[in-house]
Amino acid sequence: xxxxxxxxxxxxxxxxxxxxxxxxxxxxxxxxxxxxxxxxxxxxxxxxxxxxxxxxxxxxxxxxxxxxxxxxxxxxxxxxxxxxxxxxxxxxxxxxxxxxxxxxxxxxxxxxxxxxxxxxxxxxxxxxxxxxxxxxx
Amino acid sequence: xxxxxxxxxxxxxxxxxxxxxxxxxxxxxxxxxxxxxxxxxxxxxxxxxxxxxxxxxxxxxxxxxxxxx
Numbered sequence: 001x002x003x004x005x006x007x008x009x010x011x012x013x014x015x016x017x018x019x020x021x022x023x024x025x026x027x028x029x030x031x032x033x034x035x036x037x038x039x040x041x042x043x044x045x046x047x048x049x050x051x052x053x054x055x056x057x058x059x060x061x062x063x064x065x066x067x068x069x070x071x072x073x074x075x076x077x078x079x080x081x082x083x084x085x086x087x088x089x090x091x092x093x094x095x096x097x098x099x100x101x102x103x104x105x106x107x108x109x110x111x112x113x114x115x116x117x118x119x120x121x122x123x124x125x126x127x128x129x130x131x132x133x134x135x136x137x
Numbered sequence: 138x139x140x141x142x143x144x145x146x147x148x149x150x151x152x153x154x155x156x157x158x159x160x161x162x163x164x165x166x167x168x169x170x171x172x173x174x175x176x177x178x179x180x181x182x183x184x185x186x187x188x189x190x191x192x193x194x195x196x197x198x199x200x201x202x203x204x205x206x
């Protein structure tokens with residue numbers, strides 16, 4: 001990935017992913033359905049390329065060239081996304097219970113969230129500020 | 138937290154882009170620091186102080202208004 005110019009990395013990844021998904025979709029559902037959805041990822045690739053060239057926070061994010069403020073900003077956005085998704089999964093689980101639908105997909109997601117939380121504590125816990133110092137007076 | 142980064146920068150005749158390049162951060166980050174919207178990390182604050190050759194407490198005043206993170 002280092003050999004690809006930073007501006008092209010995200011569009012290249014998205015292009016590769018799009019080609020794979022469209023190839024699978026075309027082979028299984030017919031090429032007509034591919035033509036219907038293809039403009040969306042193509043527009044997304046073009047948008048990533050254009051925004052990636054801008055001298056802005058969004059451009060730095062797309063190019064993966066973040067300084068400390070932008071990295072902090074990304075962390076906060078990711079935390080918000082995580083909170084929203086956690087709430088959505090919890091809500092979906094309750095709806096599945098109420099409607100007697102399949103629970104296992106939501107149970108797996110809830111389990112993954114719990115595992116990610118514990119892993120996060122183990123990996124990043126030492127870097128935090130809330131740990132008590134045993135030598136503290 | 139108030140700071141005098143803008144004053145120091147203009148005093149030595151640097152643009153925001155020059156300062157950003159010297160510090161290895163984006164121009165947007167320099168703007169945010171100067172406007173008090175972002176509090177830099179300690180390493181970055183020390184880099185700024187070293188660049189302007191002033192004590193860090195001369196750059197950042199803790200008695201000023203709280204900056205938004």
